[in-house]
Amino acid sequence: MSKFIHFNGKILPADAPLVSAGNRGLRYGDGLFETMRVVNGRIVLQDLHFDRLFHGLSVLQFQCPPLFTPQYLADAILALCHKMAIHQAARVRLNIVRGNGGLYDPENHAPQVIMEAWPLDVPPGLHENGLVIDIYDQARKHFDVLANIKSNNYLPYVLAALYAKQHRLNDCLLLNTEGRICDATIANVFWIKDSRLFTPPLSEAGVGGVMRRYLVENTAGQYPVHEEPLTPGMLEQADELFLTNAIQGIKWVGRYKEKAYGNKLTSLLYDQYIKRLWV
Incomplete structure (x- = not known):
């Protein structure tokens, strides 16, 4: 070609x-x-x-x-x-x-x-075995006018991606200057607790992802998204965890450190809201 x-x-x-x-x-x-x-x-x-x-x-x-x-x-x-x-x-x-x-x-x-x-060859799926992720904490994102845009100044994400590759991880979560989770290297983060769906608000300094916005706007009737700050400690209490971006849709996280996650509601969200985008 x-x-x-x-x-x-x-x-x-x-x-x-x-x-x-x-x-x-x-x-x-x-x-x-x-x-x-x-x-x-x-x-x-x-x-x-x-x-x-x-x-x-x-x-x-x-x-x-x-x-x-x-x-x-x-x-x-x-x-x-x-x-x-x-x-x-x-x-x-x-x-x-x-x-x-x-x-x-x-x-x-x-x-x-x-x-x-x-x-691209095939439509993306959930990731059969679940992603293995961790937190990269050496570069923090600031709460400023640049936080939500996809600027070419992408160094925190570059370093986090290098860390993930060096440690054989599928992705890394990034922190803001207050030590809370804002997003991942190429994705936004969602978590599920007691059948409720959550994501950090954009005021937490994450990139304003289009797949994130699509889910927030389209799941409101059946699975409303609650926008709340996410701390590293809360990851240990979540029932499910998944990442979103415009190329892959939803990728479920199988493990963070020693914490293992299921994907029951994540799979339902993928089937109901993401699959139709790839047709």
Whole structure:
């Protein structure tokens, strides 16, 4: 399969040089990214992705031209998938950076766009054996305007992912500056206690995940999500634990330290709310 990328409105070979050494995305992490699942020519949870993206662009004070719209980006994503002959399922990474310049003198504030796409073979499931996770506590997330956006400055998650790989874990949970759990390296966290569903509020400094938002908004009638702070000690008391993101949907956690979890309600949530997204 030929490999291509999208760069500022053009589809180019994947190995084409794109940015200079003066790019602010390289220098300062000045940008945002979205990772999306495309299924049969449809971007799963498209509106939620672009709502988060454009909120982040506003927070970072990008100046978007009139034609830079969610529809423009959606059309470009599907065009890239078509060019790469990915007709069933794809993982797409949309990266937006500000461009060249120093810290005080950017050449402009317009977004530069880089898109990549990879084929996906099968719809994701719950993870048959359950994830094995732990907590990474060497980098803490702050309660600030950047906490909920998917910025290119992703170092706490990078370090947590390295820790997970070194210790043969499937993922790691991250803490905020108060020592409470905010999210995981590539996912939001939910827990179940006495058949009640919980997740940390975004005020706890986690990324505002689109799958998290989808569940909060769509399970309210049957399984309302209670947004409450989560401490490491509470993990030992939970009955079930699962992680969510836009590519994998729900992944249940089988073990945290010596604590083992079931997945009865997690499986019901997956069957009722997630499976239909992959069709």
